[in-house]
Amino acid sequence: MIRKSLLLAAATCFALGAAHAADTKGPTDKTGKKADPAATAAPDKGVLFAPEQADSEGSVTVGGKAIAYHAVAGTIVVHPKGWDDTAWREKSDSDLGDKKNAQAEASMFYTAYFAKGAPSADRPITFLYNGGPGSSTVWLHMGAFGPKRVVTADDSHTPAAPYALVNNANSLLDASDLVFIDAPGTGFSRIAGKDKEKAFFGIDADAYAFDQFIKAFLTKYGRWNSPKYLFGESYGTPRSAVLINELTTDDNIDFNGVVLLSQILDFSLFAGLQGANPGNVEGYVTQLPTMAATAWYHNKIPGGRPADLQAYLKDVEHFATTEYASALAQGSELDPAAKQQIAQKLASYTGLPVGYILKSDLRIDGPAFSKELQDDAGLTTGRLDTRFSGADMDPLSKDADYDPQSAALSSAYISAFNSYVRKDLHFGQDEVFKPSIDVFGPWDWSHATPGAPALKMVGTSVMPDLAQAMKYNPQLKVMSAGGYYDLATPYYQGWYEMHHLPIPAELQKNIEFHYYESGHMVYAHADSARKLHDDVASFIRRTDNISR
Template sequence: MKGFRLALLGSAMAMAIAIPAQGEAKDTPPPAKHDEAHADGPPSLFKPHSVTSNGTVTVGGQRIDYRAEAGTIVVHPKGWDDSDWRSKSPKDLADKSNASPEASMFYVAYFKNGAPSPDRPITFLYNGGPGSSTVWLHMGAFGPRRVVTKDDSHTPAAPYSVVNNSDSLLDASDLVFIDAPGTGFSRIAGKDKEKAFYGIDADAHAFSEFVKAFLTKYNRWNSPKYLFGESYGTPRSAVLINDLTTDDDIDFNGVILLSQILDFHLFAGLQAGNPGAVEGYVVQVPTYAATAWYHNLVPGGRPAELEPFLKQAEQFATTEYAAALAQGSEIDPATKQAVAKKLAYFSGLPVDYILKADLRVDGPEYSKELQQARGLTTGRLDTRFSGPDMDPLSKDAEYDPQSAALSSAYVSAFNQYTRNSLHYGEHQAYKPSINVFQYWDWKHDAPGVPSIPAMGSSVMPDLATAMKYDPQLKVMVNGGYYDLATPFYQGWYEMHHLPIPDSLRGNIEYHYYQSGHMVYAHAESLKKLHDNVVAFIRKTDNLNN
């Protein structure tokens, strides 16, 4: 889990793996139905392929029978013309030398049986990275089966327990879990393949092509449609919804953002590369406060309730702290001392450490320092987690305890599930994450904004443009209080600086949870997330209007 999970980061279950759900008999899967692509068509490095299976999940006490389709859709980079292949001879069609780049994108789709497709919402889900597969959302959040992990500590090794997911979104929507090009079972090939698919705009284009091809393949053009992105999946959603809405004339009912980052200037851990930009330090303070509260490290004793304490932290961060940082070297020493003392109160860090850091502490430094006296590194994806220090003398955290605690369970369970229940992936390696950073193009052509030739792009204009182009588009923001990778207050801050008219601000709703980056890794938060997303879909699907 790399990228915004920084080697820390960031499911669809038809039957139990390892240990069946309590009270359930182990299912016997029906024979799989394989669908091979026709031979005629464009010259291709890949052939679309799908496998059909069936399953059952119980959500809210109601049994849902579903059909699962695990397969691939082939997409091409921007500028590819599907008429080119028609002029080629049969001999050319078999020639794979020096082929144009293309991606075979893996997906698992779940369709509720007995529900007419035109009247059934459909949600496209993906994780982020960039470079992450969607095993995390698939296996931990909304698929029919869910892997059971420890709440805030390391999950023991196999066998892992995979159970009926009573919080699957199949009660409200059909689901399509998509692996980004090169991740999971998705593959890329052809000349300059990395350049063709690894970048803000290239990635969004690939997903746009996938969505259109999927709507055609399964005849879902007239269904209520939603995007659900987590972590880097949120900037992908911002670019993607603008592309689909303004370029392809496809309006979506809603965009659901989980663990949001739309402005990379605010990314926790990169502020040192742009010392004059102080907002990145500001938006982290409420997460520092939540973390100190959780670990009982608030000086003078932990306040009784978390949310009021966070409101105090937000007020301090956006007023006194932001003003102090904005003064730079002109700050008065007495003011600096007073601000350092207040930051120590909210963060749990020593005043001397904060002063040595010139009031500027980034995410990796915080993860390293907060519990160093205890010999522990604090989690980054979820600060409720802690793990032994790798190097007590280092400045930054060397790893993420939550990623270390959960990854094996997710990856192991999904590998068994996809092969045994979905009947997909024989003789193939599933890649939970890949390193795309050496290739990733961070330049971005935001609507009406010149490209920025360095990491630090913002996709806020994309989401704003889509919302203005389609003033009916609704947006749902979700975040975890203990997320230090994409701090929850950053999402709030970004959306309240979105360049949209006041008349559209009511199209955005906000939900926060006592969990981390992977909100669904906390069972109580998963339940709340499910209920909130279901409510969002049902009030925006236009089926009862």
């Protein structure tokens, strides 16, 4: 999402959670030197944070059946890589650490829903998170799978408050217990201590924090023997790739499945950044089907739109990976007559003028497409969900200046959650909820491909991480899902990535694909939300290894 998508950032002040009292002198080790305060923290507590918990009860009706649940809104304290509890166990109860010189730690907020009357020890449990990086998980929580859902308009701006919060008939509680997690620094999660951004803001640091959270949660609630799932959306999908590899190969914890919604595992394919790497043409190929779907939706196809969207997109996908990819690969060697022919074909799929396409050298950029498609009407087309449109901010700009879908839905989600979390979950009365934070300055995009730790690269692909986890655990199942109208993480990019994973051919059968007539937030479209629930619930039931 744009909060979750790699573009929008909103920074507010940090509010530290409850902290331990401190020994102002600080503890010392056996040599008399001042000890590292972080090393004296208890495993479930920190020098700066202590875990919190608020319990509540509720009920949700899914498929006509009422499901009573116990909800916990709380925090778990996690430490950055390198911390362990050995030093803490050697300290006395009076050694509490020095807050003024404390090392970095995070208090990660979560909301867990446990179905009552179910054998919880072996009931499936799913860990869910949005992306950004720098986004909270308010979107999946209040729009997709939580027991309450905020009602929003389908493809237009939702009117201002009061917003309707209703029973979510698409909640996943019928198939799994649920844990919605806010990334460090977002939502009600907080980070503090020395070098806190370096400790938690980065591909590897972020995944490690989630790794520590999940293990602590499994211990706290006795769920080590439950069927386990990861569900990540947007940047949550590369997080899942790195995380599942850590859990599988480093921690020896096999998960039953991973769900990747609005997938992006190879950052070089990111729509909108192709101009920064002119030699890489694959991103233009993978985003073309979404542009065609968008032109279809807005009735911009010359000569009228075909009746069958899915069949139409199959034709576009074939053209994109054959004639179009070949033309782009030829670069300046492309024959002018062939270039004209490709431009005309692109115009027939995208609804853009041939002259515009030739001027762009056949390379149609995502933000430029959003600005150009409905330019004659003074409208900007959505990026997260291209079904949405909004008035141009600047009619003369080259690229879209904002995202109409984000503008249309954000207030409803954020307002509804701020009310719900305090009134129903009884958490955060005196705290600020941060839907998103600006992490792009300090974020460390470098990442080492598994097996090559010395080759840490920026803007890399995490496809090898997922591949390694699948090879290490050949029973791991993966579901890739997306919306046809998502121009932030195009649906065909997910298909393309999964078909280029470095895995044995027989492991491809462990991957399934589901696509919907919606955008980045698939669940923002009512029929797609229902189908998404049904597909994910089926995926869990087919892979949880529970005898029925």
